[in-house]
Amino acid sequence: MIEGISNSDFTELVKIIQQRYGYDFTDYAVASLKRRFVRFMAYKHIDSIFELKHRLLNETHFFQEMVQYITVNVTEMFRDPSFYKALREQVLPRLASYPNIKIWHAGCASGEEVYSMAILLEEAGLMDRCRIYATDMNAANLKKAEEGRVTLKEMKDYTYNYIQSGGIHDFSGYYTAHGDHVIIQPELKRNIIFFQHNLVTDQVFNEFQLICCRNVFIYFNKTLQERVVKLFYESLTSLGYLALGLKESLLYNEERVKFEPVNAANKIFRRKT
């Protein structure tokens, strides 16, 4: 098994992927992406960069499998309960003043955070005035997200998270168990639209009062973070909210002056004007 990838091989791999398949990983954070490449090679029992390049150039379905594998699709329901509590207490009451509420979940992976949001909106009585746009660059993720399937063994953790976030209902009422997985109640999906959108290459497509993009920026370098924060700024209404992951920061971003913190610890910001 190979242990690392040199910078020149890495650059070349990224170039092959971009030129041949149109996915641009140029401005991804290097340490993490290199690791994903190595991990994929181990999974496919590929022990040389030469072989990896060769297969990338010659087998289209090989790339489809690779892109699914190298993008990080890990997500949880109510990850960081304190964040959801802050949403309940500080953001949703403000959103309630709009007749129509539009929310964008950018990089939603398999949808666990989208459904967490849907539960909050339902409990706040806002769901019927809401439309959630849930996007990801990865079509396989979106398919999973639309199905609303979650592994049963995770539900214990998620129930705990839900309660910590200030949830007072019976969490099991939001899903039905089917063997080793659960299906999220279809009513929660009634105002969610899932579709493909790539933050690297795609543009503004609507205007939102809240954008959630948690733990996506960590895979981008500063250049790409800069681009995406601009995209978010242009996609937010005046005074619209932006939520990032708890360890993600606007501190290293030129656009930071256009946002003000609403809840600094939980990384909720607001467009200034």
Place this chain on the structure above:
Amino acid sequence: MTLPPKYRILLIGGSAGSMAVLVTLLNHFPSPFPIPVVIIMHRLKNVVSELDKLLSVQQVIREPEDKEPLLPGKIYLAPQNYHLLIEEDATFSLDYSELVNFSRPAIDLSFAGAAAVFGAQVAGILLSGANNDGAAGLSRIIAAGGTGIVQDPATAEFDVMPQAAIDANPGVQAMSVEEIIHFISNISTENKS
């Protein structure tokens, strides 16, 4: 002419049974310390954690944010529920991918990441623990020419982790807690000279 410093980063990894040792080490930490220190502890996720504050007895310990630069003299603690990686420009980057060795943060990933960036100028210390996280990371540190140390399994509350690292690497040095304290204070004096 001044020689380049022997180490540019010190990493300490620990799991079950390592907290008391870590506190002892921190209480003996020379201040100011000449290089960045990164602590990776296995810990719970999705809880309100004040581990950084609990450890900040002698000096402030912070959980780095994504893209934060590693600075000399600062002590960093890997945040819960993320892997902590290091980029070539000596900034942190976080990663929320699959668990490694049932852990996130995984000690292996931070150790290997530091070895890839700082090569021979890395010192990694692995304390008590009940799984084998850290063994592969220490191998990478040693293979890059750096220094790999484990808490002597005989003195560790859980010997699995240090023992796994010894079994995986003939080059690992086993030290008592006192010897580790001594090693750390030597970094401080050597790097200054």
